[in-house]
Amino acid sequence: MNRMSRFNVTAIALGFAFLYLPILLLIIYSFNESKLVTVWAGFSTKWYREVWNNQGLMDAAWVTIRVGLLAATVATVLGTLAALALTRFTKFRGRTLFSGMVYAPLVMPDVIIGLSLLLLFVAAGFDRGFWTITMAHITLTMCFVTVVVQSRLLSMDRSIEEAAMDLGATPLKTFLQVTLPVIAPAVVSGWMLAFTLSLDDLVIANFTSGPGATTLPMKIYSQVRLGVTPEINAVSTILVAIVATGVIIASVLTKRREVQRRRDEQAAFAQ
Amino acid sequence: MKSLGSIRRSFAPWNDSSAKPYISFKNVTKRFGDFTAVDDLSLDIYNREFFALLGASGCGKSTLLRMLAGFETPTSGQIILDGQDLSQTPPYRRPVNMMFQSYALFPHMTVEKNIGFGLKQDGMPKDQIAYRVAQMLKLVKLEKFASRKPHQLSGGQRQRVALARSLAKQPKVLLLDEPLGALDKKLREETQFELMDLQQDLGLTFVVVTHDQEEAMTMADRIAVMSAGKVVQVATPAEIYEAPNSRFVADFIGDVNIFDGNVVSSEGGKTQIAVSEDLTIVAEQNGSGPASGAAAFAIRPEKVRIAREAPANPGFNAVKGEIWDIGYLGDMTIYIVKLASGQTVRASRLNASRELENPIGYDEEVWVSFDDNAGVVLKD
Numbered sequence: 001m002n003r004m005s006r007f008n009v010t011a012i013a014l015g016f017a018f019l020y021l022p023i024l025l026l027i028i029y030s031f032n033e034s035k036l037v038t039v040w041a042g043f044s045t046k047w048y049r050e051v052w053n054n055q056g057l058m059d060a061a062w063v064t065i066r067v068g069l070l071a072a073t074v075a076t077v078l079g080t081l082a083a084l085a086l087t088r089f090t091k092f093r094g095r096t097l098f099s100g101m102v103y104a105p106l107v108m109p110d111v112i113i114g115l116s117l118l119l120l121f122v123a124a125g126f127d128r129g130f131w132t133i134t135m136a137h138i139t140l141t142m143c144f145v146t147v148v149v150q151s152r153l154l155s156m157d158r159s160i161e162e163a164a165m166d167l168g169a170t171p172l173k174t175f176l177q178v179t180l181p182v183i184a185p186a187v188v189s190g191w192m193l194a195f196t197l198s199l200d201d202l203v204i205a206n207f208t209s210g211p212g213a214t215t216l217p218m219k220i221y222s223q224v225r226l227g228v229t230p231e232i233n234a235v236s237t238i239l240v241a242i243v244a245t246g247v248i249i250a251s252v253l254t255k256r257r258e259v260q261r262r263r264d265e266q267a268a269f270a271q
Numbered sequence: 272m273k274s275l276g277s278i279r280r281s282f283a284p285w286n287d288s289s290a291k292p293y294i295s296f297k298n299v300t301k302r303f304g305d306f307t308a309v310d311d312l313s314l315d316i317y318n319r320e321f322f323a324l325l326g327a328s329g330c331g332k333s334t335l336l337r338m339l340a341g342f343e344t345p346t347s348g349q350i351i352l353d354g355q356d357l358s359q360t361p362p363y364r365r366p367v368n369m370m371f372q373s374y375a376l377f378p379h380m381t382v383e384k385n386i387g388f389g390l391k392q393d394g395m396p397k398d399q400i401a402y403r404v405a406q407m408l409k410l411v412k413l414e415k416f417a418s419r420k421p422h423q424l425s426g427g428q429r430q431r432v433a434l435a436r437s438l439a440k441q442p443k444v445l446l447l448d449e450p451l452g453a454l455d456k457k458l459r460e461e462t463q464f465e466l467m468d469l470q471q472d473l474g475l476t477f478v479v480v481t482h483d484q485e486e487a488m489t490m491a492d493r494i495a496v497m498s499a500g501k502v503v504q505v506a507t508p509a510e511i512y513e514a515p516n517s518r519f520v521a522d523f524i525g526d527v528n529i530f531d532g533n534v535v536s537s538e539g540g541k542t543q544i545a546v547s548e549d550l551t552i553v554a555e556q557n558g559s560g561p562a563s564g565a566a567a568f569a570i571r572p573e574k575v576r577i578a579r580e581a582p583a584n585p586g587f588n589a590v591k592g593e594i595w596d597i598g599y600l601g602d603m604t605i606y607i608v609k610l611a612s613g614q615t616v617r618a619s620r621l622n623a624s625r626e627l628e629n630p631i632g633y634d635e636e637v638w639v640s641f642d643d644n645a646g647v648v649l650k651d
Contacts, residue, residue, distance in 0.1 A: 162342055163375035165362045167389030167440065177388075181379040264423040 023240060030233035037228045047234040057235060060219035063130065064199060067215060071137035072195035078138065079145025079194070080187055084175075086146070087153040105143045113140060114207030121208060128210030136208040137201060141194035148193060152186035185254075192246060199239070282492060284317040293318040293476055294339070294444065299348035301334050301500075308334040310500035311348070321470050321477045323491035325484060327523075331500040332480045336446050339478065340369045353443060363392075368442040372449040374433035376421040382408070382432050383417045389440040407435040410469075427458050434466075438473070445470075447479040451486060463489050484524050488512070496520050512571075514557065518649050521569040528575065528616050529649075530568040537562045542648050544568055547612040550590040555644045570646030575618035575639060577606055577631065582640045589640035592616065594633055606631065608639050 004012075030048075034041035051057055082102050086095070105113060117136045118128075126132055160182070164174040180187070202217040209218065216239070220232055284290035292315035301309040309331045316322045324332040337343045338350060341362030350357045357365060368389070377385050386407050390400045408414045411431035421429055430453070437445055450466065451459045467490050470477045481487050487494050488508040495505045496519075504516045515521035518529065532546035537556065544552045544566050552568045582589040595615060596607035601622070608616045616639050631637060 157373055157375065159371045159373050159375040160377055162340075162362070163369070163371055163436075164377070164388070165342075166340055166365075166367075166369045167436070168363045168392035169388075170363055173392065178377055182377075261422055264420070267423065 026233050027237045027240065030230060030237040032230050032233075035230065037230060037233065047230040048238075050231050051234045051238070054231060057216070057219060057231070060214045060216045061235070063133075063213055064216040067130065067134050067137060067205075068195045068198040071134045071141060071198045072191050074134075075138045075141040075194045076145050076187060076191040079142040079190060080149050080183075082142065082146045083149035083153055087150055102146050103143050105140055106147070110140075110201070110203040111207075114204040117204065118207040128208060129213040132208045132210065133205050133213060133215065136204050137194075137198040140201065140204055141197045144193050144197060145187075145190035148190040149183060149186045152183045156182055189250065192250065196243060196246075199243070282319070284320070285315070285493065290317060292316060293320070293353060294478070295349075295351040296335070297349040297351065299335075299338065299345045299350060301331075301338060301343060302346045307500050309338070309345075312500065312502055314495060314502055314505065316476065316478060318476055319474055321467065321490055321492045322479070323487035323494045324478065324480045324497060325487040325494050326482065326497035328482060330497040332482075332497050333448060335497075336369070336448055336478065336480045339444075340367060340446055341365050366442055367444040367446055368437040368440055369446040369448065370433050370437040370450055372452055374421075374429050374453075376429060376432055376436070378421055381418050381420055382413060382424070385421070385432055386436045386439050388436065393440070403439060407439050410438070411435045426453055427462075430454060430462070434469075438469075438475075441473075442475070444476045444478060447477060449481055450479060451483075452481075459486070466490060488524075496523060498523075514647055515569065515649070518567055518569070521647070521649065526572050526617055526619075527569050528572065530570075530614070532566060532568065534561060534563045534566050541643065542566070544648065547590075547610070547614075549586060549611060551587050552646075553587055553643055554646060554648050557647050561648075561650050567649045568646050569649055570641055572605065572617040572619040573603075573621075574645035575616060575641050577608060577618045577620065577637045577639055579631070579635070579637060581638055585638070588643065589638055592637060592639050594631060594635045594637060597631075597633065606637075608637060610639070 029037055029040075031043050031045065032040055033044040033046070082098075085092075086099050086102070089095075092098075114136070117132075117139065121128055121132050156179075160178055161174050164178040165171065169177060200217065201215075202221055205215045205218055209215065214222075216235065220235060223229065223232055294316040296312055296314040299309055299312050300307065312331075312335070314335075324335060326332045334343060338345055339352075339357075341357070341360060345358070352366070377388065380388070383404050387400045387404045390403055395403075404417075405414075408417055411434055413428060413431055413435065416424060416428060416432075421432065424432065430450070434450070437447075447466075451462055454462060463486060466477070479487070479490065488511075491508060493505060493507055494511050496503045496511065498519055504511060504520045506514070506516075511520060511524055515524065521527045521529065530544070530546045530550070530552060532544040532552065535543040535545050535551070537543070540556050542554050542556050542562075544554070546552055546568070554568055581591075585591075590610055592608040592610040594606055595609040598605040598607075603619050603621045606618045606620065608618060610616060618639060
């Protein structure tokens with residue numbers, strides 16, 4: 001292999017530093033003994049214990065996870081259906097309008113989505129809280145699922161669906177037994193994307209939440225305004241760990257499947 | 272056991288006016304927007320027939336097959352199978368199965384599950400499915416691969432799985448869309464004969480779509496040559512080759528020499544066509560030739576003789592030319608002869624003896640000749 005030039009090494013180092021140095025600092029200081037965030041006073045895990053005992057933070061985390069699970073699941077179902085409609089029925093009335101509207105939240109500023117949803121919930125007389133945040137997150141994340149699933153549907157060989165119908169499967173059975181298993185990886189990654197987005201969201205949650213329903217990002221944000229505590233660092237580190245684990249598992253699985261598949265194919269053609 | 276030949280020779284329901292067609296296309300038209308894929312087409316296919324739809328890509332043959340399978344609905348016209356109008360029947364209730372060009376195997380299922388898929392949809396008990404799947408695996412000689420996934424198979428094996436899957440439900444009609452298109456030449460030739468045997472053994476009706484004329488000629492009882500959404504000719508392979516009904520068919524199937532001219536006389540069972548100053552063609556009359564006016568004479572290269580010596584009656588079915596090109600293929604040699612009129616004639620000669628000495632060479636003057644009944648007269 002060629003040795004990398006000094007310029008390349010520097011560029012890569014700076015790039016990674018730019019991306020990950022803040023996160024690294026955060027993780028390091030979450031193990032800080034001192035109550036002062038910027039002064040290192042030795043290694044300790046006490047802030048993790050503190051987090052565990054902080055009822056407010058734990059409640060917020062629990063709300064966030066429930067909103068995330070529910071919103072991601074509903075958004076995945078709706079987003080997959082939208083993707084199906086967009087790829088399979090190419091000629092229905094108002095298709096362009098529909099696809100434009102599905103994708104709108106992708107480019108719309110969060111503030112505007114949040115504000116418009118707030119106006120809607122107020123006008124409709126909903127009590128703001130857990131359910132309104134969930135609904136807002138469904139709206140926000142559905143389009144991401146649609147994008148992911150649609151690209152898989154487009155690259156899928158349509159004739160396998162025809163083959164299933166040809167062999168006597170009704171359209172519903174065809175979808176459940178053939179289409180869904182084939183697009184499952186995309187559906188799963190759509191779900192993970194939706195879950196992560198919901199986990200991350202601060203702006204829309206702020207607009208649509210009510211008393212008693214505070215998500216973790218909201219909680220962190222409000223606490224940070226009173227000063228960063230090592231507790232926040234610890235919570236954030238946990239969040240980073242969860243997300244990183246998810247991403248690593250997903251990519252390892254994909255990679256391994258790809259390798260296995262290539263090996264199988266070679267074996268098949270070597271016969 | 273009777274040989275395939277003896278069964279085949281006696282099989283000709285299309286000549287029997289009392290035989291009822293099994294599949295009928297009646298004035299079927301299919302339009303996609305402005306494009307007419309199938310144009311007012313009528314066609315009859317008989318039970319146990321091996322029928323081929325042959326044509327260049329875009330001629331409508333695949334659309335016709337897909338309408339039979341139920342994936343496309345005719346814009347107008349009727350498709351009748353075994354006395355039943357299929358227009359309102361969705362694909363999953365039709366007694367036909369299709370083998371797809373891409374094989375369309377379910378990538379997430381094993382070979383066994385793929386083959387058993389159709390049976391499972393019918394609600395067949397598990398043990399019966401297992402029995403039938405085992406039977407099918409044996410039929411296509413894939414017993415050892417039952418628990419593999421499609422991506423663990425070679426192209427030829429995938430083709431067999433697709434075939435087994437489409438046969439598992441014992442359909443009345445099997446549709447095959449370019450079944451051998453993805454196989455290499457040697458495998459393709461083997462599989463052609465296997466498909467023919469299989470069709471004969473199972474007593475099914477096969478409708479195959481292909482753009483490969485050799486494939487159609489080898490396998491089919493009858494061929495429908497299609498062009499621009501219409502059937503140009505439906506006949507046995509031999510009739511299509513020896514008695515094409517139009518210039519298009521003559522040109523599409525195999526190699527052909529076509530002489531354009533005018534009918535001089537048409538009497539006594541012979542048609543005389545003036546082609547050029549030094550050539551008048553005398554041909555036996557046939558159904559498709561005109562009695563007067565412009566006409567074309569089509570003759571296959573293997574029916575054209577070339578010789579150094581002048582034939583008995585020069586000027587009539589014989590003309591002088593010069594060797595322009597020679598293609599030596601081992602078993603036969605193809606000569607391209609340029610006539611005084613500028614037209615080239617292709618003649619092929621079987622190398623029945625080892626003519627190593629004094630072969631006909633480049634730039635040599637030769638006589639091109641043929642018999643009265645060697646070609647067909649066509650409308651211009």
